[in-house]
Amino acid sequence: MSTASNANFEPLVVLHFSNATPAATKEWVINRLTASQNDNDGADLLVRYDPDPESHNNILLIGATLHRLLVGAEELRMKKPYKNKALREFLISDINHFDNSQNHDSFLLKSEKQRIIWEEIQILRPAKDENFVPGVPTKAITHENDTVLNLLDSLDFLVSAFPLHDKEDIKLIERDWFMSKDALFKSQDIHKVRNYFGENVAYYFAFLEFYTKALIPTALLGLVVSFWPSSDFFKYSLFCIFNVIWWSVFIERWKRLSIKLAYEWGTMDLQIFERPRSLYHGDLQLSPITNQKERRYPKWKRTLKKYLVTYPIVMLCLALSLWIYFAYYAVQQKTDKRYPLEATAILPTAKLMRMVPSTGYSLLIIPMNLIYKKLAIFMTNYENHRLQTSYENNLTSKLFVFYFINCFIGLFYEAFFNANYGNVAQLLTVFVIINAILLKFTEQIGPYIFKRVKKNQLTRRGSVDVKVSDAVKQAKTLTPFEGTYTDYLTIFEQYGYVALFSAVFPWVTICALINNIFELRADAFKYCYVYQRPFAQPAWNIGSWHYAFDILSSVAIVTNTALIAMQPSVRQYFSSYTDAEYILFFVAAEHVLLALKFAISFAIPDIPHEVQIAKAKNLYESNMALRHERERKALKAQESLRKN
């Protein structure tokens, strides 16, 4: 076995095998990982078992030589700062012109090294003469398709694969991010976050901060409006118009910021050759892309699955969610009859009892969302998408539809069919509070306690003096990273409350603002201490979440004008209008606001001025370089002619 010497070896990535994995299989994996690239098509990495006895030889530490990493960086077309400070695709032959390249240890970020290793592991195939998985004689290898990772996955031998957290690096970012007291009101250093977690996670935090900052003016205006002695119509419409403009500008400015970040991170014109997902299955066919045999799953089958299975199930879930709402509604009405509003003045318990059904309902929404999330993942897996991007788009749209209905249906019904604004206010309060408290608990505090308990178990079982190794600790106590979409969903739900109903209930924005200031830091803590480190994943925006938020903004214009129009006080303000005139007035107002939103999105250019300048500059310089090169060659040719 070719384990590396201790001195040079920096463990970067962990493969965690299950107890059932035969030793021969593990040896085989190590052999494939360490085999040289040229002779045996291996990955040319450094591997060793974790020395901690607690690992039971199930934890593999993977590293690589600097040269191997540089080769990988070149293949992945990673961009690094060039001598003129612009980013440029890394080339080994040109390494001396890249910034910081004499500093061998820190030229590549740790997250970049881990990504390089992970990409290499993902495409690693069995050697050409191997016909079955060593240690498992029943598992045959199909050479056209199987990778080492696929085989391990299908045999259930792999518990997890993750890059190692780095305590020192975390210490460097956590102080300004969430650990110190004044971090609460500081902007994040998003570049540090990106360097540690990669672009994908950094975009989430950048978005959360940008959104939270955008809440400040609305929250303040909401506060002013709530206490301003004026007619309801004036108050509401002022707040509504402000919100339409503000959130349209918000979405556009976010687009600009995300392009600016993509430019600074070198992911703007990123072209990644997407490999099929490891779970993708199908028959072997000649691929039009690689011209090799690849698994192909016919499109019509997926379409059939969508129309015959997933869409009906989604509909069923929506129906169920509606049914639960109406069940709640029946109970609420019974309770309201039992404890009439007049009684609340006499009996304080009556007021509380009236709150019970809505609290119960909001508590029910959370597990429903969770169950649906699992179901959505299951269904999207079942649809068998080839690429990760289309997988995520399909998952997001399923989640979007369900969350939209499940979270907002009660509010819509109360607001637009019952016109019972007391109930709307009550539901909104409960939702926002429950969300703030319960989600914090289930997402962060719970797993953190779980982690502490596990850690205690670990140290109790092992000797007290010997410290358990980092890899073992992270493999056994941290939650595997599942992607950022849960976190986006949380913001999405909250943005829904803020955007859809805020014209009439301005205080929701204040709750959201306070919640988010803590949320950001709690999430940061979660990513550092509760989750296993995610592999850095290049990204150039927040993906389909952008559309989700944009759609919500448009729907918000409709709901808010309708809400305002339905207020009795506003109807009274326009008492000289007939019903038809009144409706037409508000329909016209709504259309004007929709046109305004569109005009704003059109008027604000997507690409910020500084990025345009920088791109033009790059292009100009490379054109000039080409021209000079050519002129130099021509001069040389002339000179050599003269000499002869």
Place this chain on the structure above:
Amino acid sequence: MSTASNANFEPLVVLHFSNATPAATKEWVINRLTASQNDNDGADLLVRYDPDPESHNNILLIGATLHRLLVGAEELRMKKPYKNKALREFLISDINHFDNSQNHDSFLLKSEKQRIIWEEIQILRPAKDENFVPGVPTKAITHENDTVLNLLDSLDFLVSAFPLHDKEDIKLIERDWFMSKDALFKSQDIHKVRNYFGENVAYYFAFLEFYTKALIPTALLGLVVSFWPSSDFFKYSLFCIFNVIWWSVFIERWKRLSIKLAYEWGTMDLQIFERPRSLYHGDLQLSPITNQKERRYPKWKRTLKKYLVTYPIVMLCLALSLWIYFAYYAVQQKTDKRYPLEATAILPTAKLMRMVPSTGYSLLIIPMNLIYKKLAIFMTNYENHRLQTSYENNLTSKLFVFYFINCFIGLFYEAFFNANYGNVAQLLTVFVIINAILLKFTEQIGPYIFKRVKKNQLTRRGSVDVKVSDAVKQAKTLTPFEGTYTDYLTIFEQYGYVALFSAVFPWVTICALINNIFELRADAFKYCYVYQRPFAQPAWNIGSWHYAFDILSSVAIVTNTALIAMQPSVRQYFSSYTDAEYILFFVAAEHVLLALKFAISFAIPDIPHEVQIAKAKNLYESNMALRHERERKALKAQESLRKN
């Protein structure tokens, strides 16, 4: 003077000087154009005077050696088909791997050669030791900024600069395009159009054809619906729903087609370093892009000009256009009183007299549009935009606003305020017919006759036997090309009539279809025989016109539902509804249709599958090539180690 020998010289581009140009200045221009690139920073082109005495030495013919053209193609990063059939940036050192490269004459298209020469002329500067324009001692040269072309422009010495039409090439495309009888119902070979005119013009013709084809189903359905014995509500709403879906799909499918064309033409990821427009003026400042002194015009000045001058003028024009409409309206009402509807049965002249005002009004709209177009160009020039793209965007949006109001205000007023559908129908008829006849005349037949007359004058003045040279003919008889936006405006106006009012007047689509079948061929004729040849201009879509058509589609949903709702027969159909319920029903229907349009645009992927596959394939192949290259190098290194 270094004129080329007759044998090798292929004249490609023409510079047409005014009679006032001093001979010394012309000599200077020729010197700059022919000076070598390395020694004197010249353009290294081939130049000669047109030998025709009719040219009075005012017409300069410009060509270039093949090597000079190849160098230019490399500098412009032109893409040519590589041996594996994919497009690749042209490199002289790699020329043998490009398709058709042994065929020196036809490797570069004529339009490409002309573009290369034109780009070179545009950046040509005076020699460093020249301090004033030869022949004009009063005109000093500012070396940081002045190009030869700028100087000639500012002295009014240049009548026109254009590439030469090629009779043989035109013969090859005209037969299938517009000359034969069956060409009327044939698809264009858009690639031939692109090869001759460049991407910019090709996109216009591709769009016109795509739009005309899209009219067929709506026209047919419109015909069916017009004669179908059914309730108005059913007929109208069927046609309206169909149109919403159809035109949404149309816009999305056009997006896909234009991306496909951009991919096939190699303009998809095109990055052009845009030079400032030659008319751009400002103070000399250090440019952040080129790091050299360049003219810069402060942004606040442009913003001020926009808010203080252009926007008020646009408003004034809109007001004038409204005023003219209401003047027409007053006259129409007087006429209607004088010739009441009942009289038309008795007096046939009464019916005609009733048509007079609306015909007059529609005739008035055309010169108003023309005057406004000139004004819009003048104002956009006055705003002093740096880049051609932002210049065109600003011009388009000005034209869009004015045309929208000027063409549709009368229809809107009649339809929504007067609910006078007789008038709407009358106006629509007159607009569509006048447009079809008059525009054909002013745009095509008029200039063509003008050209014939001029040609006759030319041959009459010269000797009868000696043929006038091509360059002289084209310089003196053809109209300079002014850009495609006039043609887009014509389609835009027509699409407005079709989209905004078709639910109630389905026959408009049939007129539009018939008109367009001829329009396309007439336009093709115009580009080949009436206009001077345009320089090929790379393009990857139809630019801001896409937005203009998209906005019109959205507005169309609003107008069509409103039109349907306002039909008395439809109101009767819903006679059991109260006014408020009736309005809410149609508002809801409108929102559903808007949501449907959005869903369609979301559901249809922008990039066609085959382009996705082709891009992935390219990426995969270049990744593989990189990898093999590296492996080969590693093997070599190993071998050389073994040898030592």
